Structure formats: C-alpha cells, structure tokens
Amino acid sequence: MIVVLRPGCSKEEIAHVEAHLKDLGFIPHMLYGVERTVIACIGDDRVTTKEHLEAVPGVERVMPVLAPYKLASREVSAKTTVMELGGPGPAVKPGTRTVPIGGEKLAVIAGPCSVEDRGMLLETAAAVKEAGAVALRAGAFKPRTSPYQFQGLAEEGLQYLAEAREQTGLPVITEVLTPADIKLVADYADCLQIGTRNMQNYLLLRACGESDRPVLLKRGMSATLEETLLAAEYILSGGNRNVLLCERGIRTFETHVRNTFALTAIPALKEKTHLPVLADPSHGTGVRRLVAPMTKAAVACGADGILIEVHPNPEKAKTDGQQTLDFREFAQLMRELKPLAEAVGRKL
Ligand code: PEP
Ligand code: MN
DSSP: OEEEEOTTOOHHHHHHHHHHHHHTTOEEEEEEOSSOEEEEEESOGGGSOHHHHHTSTTEEEEEOOOSSSTTTBTTTOSSOOOEEEOOSSSSOOTTOOOEEESSSBOEEEEEOSBOOOHHHHHHHHHHHHHHTOSEEEOBSSOOOSSTTSOOOOTHHHHHHHHHHHHHHOOOEEEEOOSGGGHHHHHHHOSEEEEOGGGTTOHHHHHHHHTOSSOEEEEOOTTOOHHHHHHHHHHHHHTTOOOEEEEEOOBOOSOOSSSSBOOTTHHHHHHHHBSSOEEEOHHHHHOOHHHHHHHHHHHHHTTOSEEEEEBOSSGGGOSSOGGGOBOHHHHHHHHHHHHHHHHHTTOBO
C-alpha cells in the first residue's frame, strides 16, 4: 500500500503518520521527494481501511500496490529513481557520489571482464574514461563455469580497482560472490554487482540490502522479469534503496549467440519499475561484432545505461575476450552513440 502525504506536510505530521503506520504493524519505507513524501508500507493491509488512513492528518490518499514487488514497482514512483554513484578521491566516502544513473544522461559503464593485472586495468580505465565512460566495471571475484578457469585476483584486484578510481575519478563497480565478501568489496568499490548466477541467492541479496553501496543486479539467465524484480525487492526491503537492474541476456535454444539479448525486457522493465534499467550487450550477445548494434538498440528502446566489456587486447583476455571491444572499437561506438542518444532525448 502507498500512503501519499499532502504537499507541504510538516515534519511533525510526517513523523505522526509514520508512527501510526508502525503501530498498525506496517514497515513504512519513507520516500522523501522534492514536492511530497510518499510512504510505501509493507504489511497486512487488512488491519486498517483506506478511509481510516485518509482521515489521519497529513495524508492525502491511500492506494494499494498491486504488483508483488512493492518497493520496486512503478506504482510507488512515476519518475525513474536517479542513483548517485561514486566520487573522486582515494577513499570511498559515503555521501560523495557524483555520477547520476537514471536521469537524462546515458550512463556508459565499461571495463574489462576481469582485472587481470595492474597495468591492463589502469590502461583500460584511462581509455574508457577518455572515450566518455562514466564508471569502470571489472571483476576481481569471477564466478566461472569451471573450477579450473581463472577465478580472479580477489583482493589484489580490488586494490587495482581502487587505484584506477584514484587515477581517473571513475566510480568502480565489481562483483561480490558471497555475503562474507561484501565488507571487503565495499571497502574498495562504489557499487556491488550481483551476477546472473547469483540473482536468486537470497542470502546474498539480503546481505546487500544491508550495505550502503548501490547494487547492480543482473537478471538471472533463466529468470522472468517478475523474479528479477522480486530479487531487487529483497535488497530494497532490507533498506538499500539503490538498485540498478541489468538485462544481460537469457538462455534459449538459440546457439548463434552466447545468450539471447532480451531487448523487450528494457522497455517492459521501465514500465514496471522506477529503478534504472541498464543493458549489457556484451554478455547479452557474447559476440563482439553484435555488441555495437545491440548497444544502439538498447539505447533506442530506453536503457538508462550500458555495460560494455573493453580490453587493451581482447584476443589475449583471460575471460570473455570473444565479446570484448578494443579501445578503438569502443571509442568508435561512443562516437556513433552520441546522435542516437540525443535522438531519444538523452545526453552522452
Ligand atoms: C560479468 O559481468 O563479467 C559477468 C560475469 O556477468 P554475468 O553475471 O552477467 O554473466
Ligand atoms: Mn564478462
């Protein structure tokens, strides 16, 4: 249920409504907007009535939320939520976030699939920044299909990411595989990525819900949109309001691509949720020459941001080289994206 307060409601009235909802057994999630406050209430609606709540001072109207994902639902906010990511400087300081995601500016996030060594990461960070990326993404903990494949540099990789952040000012996004690693990853990174294989790892989702870092949640490769939004709901209901969703391709019978990039998920998610929606055409296709056209398609259909894998020499990449762009290809794509982004009302 959503309780919409009157514009210009006093602090005391807001506190009174919040306390009243708690007394009724609800968990109120306060959404303070510029014009008015909205309270998303989780709990059993049958303990009260619409008429009763609408008589509480400060309350304008009460509406049920029909979607099962209560806090992620578009019903809670007609506007897309803008998340602030990262900030320049050596240490990650909460409250110093500077890159908005979900607003007018299209957020291009780029980097190598894995942090392989210091030199390649710093070189890639500088190149993607130069081409116009707003954040750096690379894996230090890699969830690999085979235990014999490169598993990532772990904390050493996180240190290189922090150094890249220091050098470029780009906020850093990296994957976290277990609840036990969240603190370590959050000490170095601005945003925690939950990969496709962990989208339904509910313990990890809950633990990320307690973190103060924004979470980039990738759609499970076999997850429906509703399951994806309910996974986001685990994080949101834990108190972490900063969730970015990401379409990264799903498993189908098709073999000409690594995954089937579900382009329709982008406008469909935008209809269902106020959370920013990103697209990952690198994993979504798994094929280098398809990355540029699918990036353009994703921007055209409303993605708030794009995730692209970039490496100094993709042929030598330890992971995902076949879907990775080199610096020249990435810079070229960024140039081609600019007029396209503008055509759909976005800035690059
Ligand atoms: C990645 O981002 O490199 C990755 C492992 O992604 P996904 O979880 O989508 O496979
Ligand atoms: Mn990858």
